[in-house]
Amino acid sequence: MELQQVVLVNENDEAVGAMEKMEAHRKALLHRAFSVFVFNSKGEMLLQQRAAHKYHSPGLWTNACCSHPQPGEETAAAAKRRLQEEMGFVIPVLKIFDFIYKAAFDNGLTEYEFDHVFAGEYEGPVLFNADEVQDICFKTMPEISNSLQTHPQKYTAWFHLAFPRIEKWWGERYNKHVA
Numbered sequence: 001m002e003l004q005q006v007v008l009v010n011e012n013d014e015a016v017g018a019m020e021k022m023e024a025h026r027k028a029l030l031h032r033a034f035s036v037f038v039f040n041s042k043g044e045m046l047l048q049q050r051a052a053h054k055y056h057s058p059g060l061w062t063n064a065c066c067s068h069p070q071p072g073e074e075t076a077a078a079a080k081r082r083l084q085e086e087m088g089f090v091i092p093v094l095k096i097f098d099f100i101y102k103a104a105f106d107n108g109l110t111e112y113e114f115d116h117v118f119a120g121e122y123e124g125p126v127l128f129n130a131d132e133v134q135d136i137c138f139k140t141m142p143e144i145s146n147s148l149q150t151h152p153q154k155y156t157a158w159f160h161l162a163f164p165r166i167e168k169w170w171g172e173r174y175n176k177h178v179a
Contacts, residue, residue, distance in 0.1 A: 006031040006068045011100060013114045018071040022055070028110035030100070031068060034079045035158060036093060037119045037166050038064040044138035045170075046126065048086070050156070051134050056105045059134060062156040063166075066115075079118045087136075088127030093118035096169050103157035117162055119169070141167050 006024050008017040009032050024031050038046040046064045050057055065086040069078035076093055084090045096119050102112040126136050139147070148155055148163060 004068070005071050006033075007071050008032075009114050011114070013098070015071075021068065022109075025056075025109040025111065028102070028104070028112050030112045030114060032075065032116070033066065033068050033111075033113035034075050034082075034116040034118060035066040035162055036064050036079050036083055037096075037117065037162075037170075038083075038087075038091070038122050039119065039170065040123055040138055041121065042138075042140075043170070044140050045144060045166075046087075046122070047137050047139060047144070048128065048133045049135040051130070051132055054132075056107060056109050056111065057156045060156045061154050062159045063162070066158065075116045076118065079116075086129050086132045088129070089122060089124060091120040091122045093120040097165055099161060099165075101158055101161050111157065113158070115158060115162070117166065119166065141170060 004021045005018045006021045007015050008019055008024065008029055010016055013032065019029065047061050048064060049061050050059060052058045065083050067082040069075045076095065079093050080090050096117045098114065098116045100114050102110065104110045128136055144163065145167065148160065
């Protein structure tokens, strides 16, 4: 099995090197990542529950998919590739925003990521990869917002940070569609 490399970056998202993924997480080095948020035509967001054996945040709910581009791989292309690998479909994705976050986990690993956030729309079957995903569901933005407040421990660290911005973006976009 080939070890996955991540792109090490500075706070301006300029590549400064590459490193094996787990080593970058052990050393808490800033690296490039992406998160993909998917919505259906009713304005509901696709959530995934991470598989129980994931190296961090197992069993927690989060956005449709997230991962890291490989060295030399364009970030939007990586997002589409990973969406296919995790959820079984590919859609056009639009870059919405990016942010940096750092979250330490009980297992000694730290996510320190420059996260590129993409969004897209999808109608159809979700044939998720059971090695990556334990379960899926579609929820409305108010349902997610309420659940984040009442059960924050059920969601990943990055989802807590990205959701308010994606909620604002989707609200502006969705309201234009129904106006």
